[in-house]
Amino acid sequence: MDGRIIKSLSDLYTVKTSKEIIDCKARGVFRNKKITPLVGDLVIIDENKKIITDLKSRKNSLVRPPLANIDQIFIVTSVKKPDFSSNLLDKMIAMLEYNNIRPIICFTKMDLLSKIEKKEIKKIIKYYKSLGYTVIINNELRKIRKIFKNKLTVFAGQSGAGKSTLLNRLDKSLSLKTGEISNALNRGKHTTRHVELFSLYNGLVADTPGFSSFDLKDIPKDELKKTFIEINKYGEKCEYKNCSHINERECYVKEMVKNNKILKSRYDNYKRFMNEGE
């Protein structure tokens, strides 16, 4: 019978089928082949013996958090407490573009902004929308509810950004723990071992502690370059075919930055990632 792994705890896998939720062991053959089933994996199980007999090929997979077959990542981005970080957002987008996973950008804590700050953020929202990304504010619950159907969605973002708060608002029965974070101490702390999928509006969702451990250094530079979709597109008009858009004197991308067609912070992050990979 077909199913999907929604939870794993040491060697026990919880599999959701169209009929039931059932705890299974993986067949020895996986261990011999050095394949570890992942949460999100589509599997075939023998429901009587309670074993996973087969693993379907993956569309994609991530190491941290350990997940397979992700359809989209809901990037929860606070604009205050913690402050908006274009660096983190662009890093995440680059990573997702590279892995062919759709980013959905959700801004939180707009209520904490002054009028002037709000204007600034709205410009940023408009810019990311113009790139073709879905951008949502965390109070647009009606819009948010519609995005989960038949998808595996991962909630990601900095600790304290408001992931659990939003999930609780979407489904009161989740009662996820929320709270202020005490700052730097909590950063980089990961409890990725217990990634678990739960059902939400006809889809599956994972609440993860974030992706701060992923590394853009693992992405080859010519691939990384393509993950900035607008820079890549404008770059076609550069004089040099292999223009890096950094050191060349004549560069269409640089011109577009000057003319405010490319957001300055995007370009700065592009340069930073290309130079240092972070």
Ligand SMILES: Nc1nc2c(ncn2[C@@H]2O[C@H](COP(=O)(O)OP(=O)(O)O)[C@@H](O)[C@H]2O)c(=O)[nH]1
């Ligand atoms: N003012 C304001 N506070 C928020 C908002 N969303 C979440 N919070 C608060 O931010 C803190 C961290 O939220 P939490 O959901 O635990 O963040 P998580 O670490 O991403 O799961 C909590 O105290 C929430 O009450 C929002 O839209 N506005």
Ligand SMILES: [Mg+2]
């Ligand atoms: Mg949380």
Ligand SMILES: [Zn+2]
């Ligand atoms: Zn160029």
